[in-house]
Amino acid sequence: MYASGIPVGMVVDNKGPRPGVFVGSILLGVGYFFQYRAFVAGPGSLGMPLLCIFSLLTGVGGCSAFLGAVKTAALNWPNHRGTATAFPLAAFGLSAFFFSLLSSLAFPDDTSELLLLLSILTFAMPVGGGIFLQVVPQTYGYRPVPESGMRADSDTSTTLKHFKSNESNQEAGTQADNLKDNSSEHSSLLSKSSTGSGPGDHPSHQGEEDRRRAEDEGSHRTDVRGLAMLKHARFYVLWSILGLLTGIGLMTINNIGNDVRAIWHHYDDSTTPKLIQERQLMHVEILSIMSFVGRLASGVGSDLIVHCFALSRYWVIVLSSFIFLLAQVCGATIENPHALGLVSGLTGLAYGFLFGSYPALVAESFGVHGMSQNWGFMTLAPVVAGNIFNLLYGQIYDRHSFKTENGEMDCKEGLQCYQAAYYVTLAAAVVGLVLSLGGVRWDWVSRRARGREKAVGTEA
Template identity: 30%
Template sequence: MDSTLKTRKILSYISALIISLLCGTQYLFSVYSTSVAERLGFNSVQINTIGSSANYGLFFFGPLFGYIIDKHPTRLTPILASITIFTGYFCLAMTYQGYFPKSFLLCVFYLFLTGIASCAAFFSVLRTISVNIKSYRGIAIGSAMALFGLTAFVFSQINSFFFKGDTYHFLLFLAFATGTFMFIGSIFLVILPQEEDYEEVSSQNEENPVSLPSTSTNSQEQTPLLPRREESNIRGRELFKNIDAILLGLSMLLIGGVGLMYMNNVGAIIKSLYLTTSFPSEDVSNEIQRYQNFHVTLLSILSCFGRIFVGLMSDLTKYKYNLRRLWFLLCASLYLFIGQIFAGFVIKNLSFLWISSIFVGFGYGHLFGISPTITNEWFGNEHFGLNWGIMSWFIAIGGQLFNLFFGYNFDTHKDKCLGVSCYNTAFYVSAIGSMISLCVVSGLLYKRRNSV
């Protein structure tokens, strides 16, 4: 490989990592959600719907962008994404400050735009890395996934140190930072020509013409592998006819929904616990903001660590001990279940809520660290973008269902409750959801016990 091509590949990968770090801003919602709700007069159901709209954009457009980028990879997609994400956060900031109409539906639309932009940019990143990097592809893609999970940590720390509860200027910063750096990264995010691969193969064949007559031997050696490859080549609507895909999707719906319910509403949980278990300080809003930043940071770090950990460990245990990757999805269910039990029924003091955030963040990281790999291995690599986009729908549906229930329950009790009693009913439902996901994944493990 010549030095120019190598430099372009390095720049493209660095750009991919930078864009990945900007694509997970939907997990930052709890940092400013309570402030937006108070300023604009939204109830809990409304603010949950606004938060979920970013997840809608991120997950529901996965199949579309997966298909587009599989067929027509281009820099235009992330460039348009940079403009779209800037528009979403800028309009939300203007609405918060009163320059734009204080409309609930418009706020839903603004965050919906940020989710669509994140989806388009991140699928472009995954496609670019998978084509450009042939060796160590797992580590390369895993690093991008980890940085995606680290977005909330980076921006929540910036909010803590520089904005200190100034939601308007923080949202403006979010708009300009994501839009500008995503645009710059898109310039260098290129899929490099692969002609050199074919040149190397053809030159080797010319140097070794004796190997040509052995074609029949080679085909005999490859024949046993063909049926297995065909069996795993499932795409699009065929997933809904495949029992394994349906069960995997159901487990992702439950695990992802439970995780998103906690992550999107940890701000409301913190506020409820703070007003009942802490001595009010002179500036209550800044004190609550500090706790919110801390828990969003903790969730982000543990999510990032969970993605890296499960990627490395699932590879190691599969190839060294023949342990199925599904066991790590079972672990994700277990971590989320423990987190729900602590948050809903055990922890009644804000000082100990970090325990739940650790379990939820680590379990949610496990989900996103292992489910794309399972999707790839079970249903084939040829249409991975489309397939993963469809499977991620289940997470979005689960997030909306659990978020809506939390919001409805919180609004019902908020005027006649204190602390944990404001929301623990929602955790009965989420704990049951986690238990069902444990059963579903266990059933998948039993069903596929004899599969390759």
């Protein structure tokens, strides 16, 4: 899913979001259906290479449908890009909880029916949504015409639309010059539009609107794609932060079951496998729900930070880093299994905060037109860091484990089974926090430099 982001992103950027969603739905349906058939037929019915191929299809399909949805949201709501992209991101994070809950209610303990459900719904839901998927053409900024209340394209100084047919080009040009002294307005699918500046308009509010309009137009003029990002130092900062923090999160997400088993075995050696399985499922649900909450909150919050307080979107990443740091402290110290929810809850929340705002941050840095393939480059970071931290956890856990009678590895040392892994991720979280604070500083310096350049240009 992560590794296919670059080629799939290029297709979405070049062919549009809707084809990406439809192709993704087909791959998801085919991949899960043949896994269902293999599960029903039993061992030997489908070779390991084919099983790997069908698993691959589900990953590529999920990536394709997801990028199509996120790209549409980013294009259609330019002023509220963080909020808009947070909704598909949040739904993506909640999907594990949704499908597991649905299957447990409809057919508990039946894996074959779950796979059949996945093959049907992961095909039908993107197809149903893709039918209504549309990128709405945007007009990035306009200025009011005091005499008639008409709008003029701010990027064209000599053309005024919707004027009466008997007006001459010379009169239009004169009115265009007069518009320079009027207040600017900004319009989007989520912001109110008006035809002129009223007596109640506050100067600071109008200045904020000008700043937002300039940022929005800048994100659409900027178009740095693919390998061209390698020339920009900002790419390496964003890639490193995403890699470190997602690696930390994925270590807990992928191994929370091992945490639960080790802690419960040490806390109460009479714990039944059924109870452990129930607790593992509970923590998966906590991770999914908190990730959903974090994605929505960070998307909306990052827009408020940018548009209401004129601060950097990097502050959301700082908050995510800090929550990750707290989660690692909990992971390295909690020995009571009843308190283990702090580890899964904080990890899910931090992971959600990270992913809920990151696509908007990438779009602001490199432009929205190549956003899908650029996001594909970014998602290579979790592939690298996630595997590093997962392998580290596995090696540490295995060193404290013993082989049971049935040949499986088990550890009953409680916190000692994996504590060292959380010490490493704690240090990584500190590095991530420092880098994200550096991003805030960098963004602040860049804004000041752009402000000085704009002031010099205005004076000239």
